[in-house]
Amino acid sequence: MTIQDERAESPGRPQRADARRNHDLLLQAARELFDEEGDTSMEAIAKRAGVGVGTLYRHFPKRIDVVEAVYRDDVDQVVAVAERDVATRTPWEAVDSFLHAFVAYAFGKRRFLTELREAFEKNPELKCDARERLEAAIRLVVERGQGAGVVRSDVTGDEVFGLLGPMCTSASFTREQCDRLVGMVLDGLRPPVAASR
Amino acid sequence: MTIQDERAESPGRPQRADARRNHDLLLQAARELFDEEGDTSMEAIAKRAGVGVGTLYRHFPKRIDVVEAVYRDDVDQVVAVAERDVATRTPWEAVDSFLHAFVAYAFGKRRFLTELREAFEKNPELKCDARERLEAAIRLVVERGQGAGVVRSDVTGDEVFGLLGPMCTSASFTREQCDRLVGMVLDGLRPPVAASR
DNA sequence: CTATTATACGGAGGGTCCCTCCACTTGATG
């Protein structure tokens, strides 16, 4: 989506050095501003990077492209946790561990992720690579649990993601509340027993 | 918050007839546009009502005031359902019935409610009366279940609301998915048994 | 019915966004 992705493609001419440098400056500026302000404007990002808005738009044609570029790195961390949990834990422990880790992570970036989620809600067909990798990570963990019979089979990993993601970005929740609700969702994730009442 | 609320206060001079009429026209126009478009602009609302934007802002000083006014009526319906369920069903049946009804309702107004939720997230201290009544309705049902021992005690009604509300407005979910996830949350809401694994 | 006045109206325009466009500049290459 961004120029960066196509950087290595057709080497008719390599990317110019200043373009490369500006790309990195812009990305760093965006990350800083999203962390500091929660949300920010394209003008502010360009200004902090010391370039004009035209340059920003050359590298990231739409606002969502900036957001996704920042998001991309974050997702790598979460995916790594999922893979580690699957490799080192029992099916249920992996689900429990990973969902808690996911919520802990998402909670820390709530303002930023709220912006991202809004972009997806306005534009559902826009499902960026990063998000798909994230959903794949949850699927990995959840489907392994389902295969082992410790997770109910009538729910998909994507649905769990859709339930927990918005919860984490809900401004009115504290970290403790998120943790408690994850616990509750985990209970709900277990295979249902015959109705106890 | 709106002029309407203060209509009956000090009758030094009654509200003018044209003002009253415009207030109703604006509210109707806003409701129609939110239903048809999902979201809309202040200019569009004023235009459909056949008045200038100045008049719109006289009646509803901020955009959120329009949204809340439309929201208010909707909440009345949901609250009525909660009260009926509490009056006519067993504690657990009331929880089950009401949460399903809540999700069905919220799903139908998802675009509109998304806008409302975003307003709350941007501005957490802005918890309008209507929302509080809605949370109170869920609390009513959930706390009755907790009192009867059929709902786990470490979760509040507000938290259930915060979990289900965002889920309903998540654009990527179908109605069926929402129903299935409610079922899962209901399972999670039952008092936990000793860990089965 | 007219005069008075608080109330209400309309819409121009300010400020903030996202984004486009294009004249100008600069780095890479022969």
Add this chain to the structure above:
DNA sequence: CATCAAGTGGAGGGACCCTCCGTATAATAG
């Protein structure tokens, strides 16, 4: 160097929320 595609900067278009204030009018008093 000379060339020129690649890159840059920022003015400005369009959409939006909201403010301001001159004008119009409904309610009241005489």
